[in-house]
Amino acid sequence: MIKKSFVLIFLLFYISGFSQKIINKNLESDILETTRNLKIYIPEGYEKNDAENYPLAIVFDAEYLFDAYVGNSVLFAAKDKAPKQIVVGISMKESRKKDTYFNINNGSLTADNIAFYQFVRDEVIFYMESTYRTSPFISLIGSGTSANLITHYLKEPQPFINSYICINPTFSxxxxxxxxxxxxxxxxxxxxTFYLYTNNSTSFSAKKQTKIGELQKGLRSLQIKNFNVVNDTIVTSSSISAISEAIPRALTKVFQIYSAISKEEFEKNVKDLSPxxxxxxxxxxxxxxxxxxxxNLGIRERDIYAIEKIVIEKENGDHLREFGKMILKIFPTSPLGDYYIGRYYETGKMYKKALKHYKIGYGKMDPSDQNSDKFYENILRLGGM
Structure with a gap:
């Protein structure tokens, strides 16, 4: 309980800091023949770097999901667990029933559901992509019947949504x-790469738990390349608590590739690889x-060091030069690429080439960097040869 309270306090701290970055936009819709309010969060630093694009997250039920999602997105970005995101929330307080309540007799979407579906697909996304610097990665986030509507975007013949986050879903x-x-x-x-997140919860009725459980069981059997299924179960007595837990758990999975190589990722995907x-x-x-x-993150030093041992210890370090070239290709300002190439040449007793790369690498370093002295030792060692 103390741990959860700390997380909530931490989120409130972050939420209080982004209020001035919210834009309210009344978007006129030809499809809905009305105006709908959008709440748009623009991440810190957006104006400073014209070359950087941002993933787009579209949050249904903005009245109660928008702030929670933005707060988590800010926290995850601050902890380098996810990229900064542009988040747009669609207000549905007065229209939720019309927008998302499906035909209970056959589960199909109503004419109003289809219109709202098209509004998001053809007008909201178009407006956001034509107005802001968005990357190709798009997420849809919704709960209840909105989560059910989100699953229907899976039927698009040409997939354009990357993550489908269905929180506390009410399925037909x-x-x-x-x-x-x-x-x-x-x-x-x-x-x-695509992700489908659904959560079950002990706070749901027995019938709802069974329905979600059966769907998750069927999804679990799928083995589809590029399509990642995340079946979650949240143990809580409150559906509100389930929402607060589901959002960060979904973000953890959806942006797993963005994070630095974790111990789990290393053990599962990396440790047995050849250099x-x-x-x-x-x-x-x-x-x-x-x-x-x-x-463009460059490459985190933590990830370079995660691979280093494999490259150095396997196959006599013969691939150190390829390792260094790869680092220079993605992160040309890092001295580590030149270091590994220099080490390759030094191991092969090609000292002049090694010294050249050690000098290039040292020239990229800040004199205040605590590792610069160690780097300079390589130059001193070879300079006298």
Whole structure:
């Protein structure tokens, strides 16, 4: 209980700091033939870097999900667990029933549901992409019947949503058949990454738990390339508490590729790789981060050191030069790329080439860097040869 209270206090601290970055926009909709209010959060630093793009998150039920999602997105970005996001919330207080309450007799969308679906797809996303610097990565977030509506975007013949975050979902009795009609195999043909998050909860009625549990069981059996299913169960007596827990748990999974290589990721995906494959794994991770999330991180030193041992200790360190070149390709301002190339040449007793790269690397370092003296020792050691 103390731990959860601390997290809530921490989130409130972050939420209080972004209030001045919220833009209210009344968007006129030709599809809905009315005006709908959007709340738009622009992340800190957006105005300073014209070259950086940001993932777009679209939050249904903005009245109670928007602040919670933005607060978590700010916290995750501050902790380097996710990229900064542009978040747009759609106010649905007066229209939720019309927008998302499906036909209970067959589970299909009503004419009003379809209109709202198209409003989001064709007008909200178009407005955000044409007005702000967004990356290709788009998330939809909703709860209850809004979460059910979000699943229908899975049937688009050309997938354009990357993460479908369905919190405390209220599904129809026909949800299993609907998922079968979505042709999820099409995601395996896309050169992209997709996530579907659903949560069950002990706070739900027995009937609702059973319905979600059966869907999650069916999803668990899917083995589709590029399509990541996250089946979650939250133990709590409150549906509100389930929402507060589901958002950070969903973000953790959806942006897992963005985070530095964790112990779990290393054990599962990296430790048994050859040097060549380990280098390729690291390069692909950062190429995908830049493609999906629109920002060039370089490479975190933590991730370089995670791969270092494999490259040095396996195959006699023969791939140190390739390792250094890969680092320079993605993070040219880092001295570590030149260091590993220099170490490769020094190991092969090509001291002049080694000294050249050690000097280049040292020249990139800030004199106040505590590692600069160690780097300079390489130059002194070889300078006298």
């Amino acid at each position: 009795d026909f949800i299993g058949q609907q998922f079968q009609s979505f042709n999820l195999e099409k995601f395996s043909k896309e050169d992209n 060549v494959d380990a280098i390729a794994y690291l390069e692909n991770k950062y190429v995908e981060i830049e493609f999906l999330f629109g920002g």
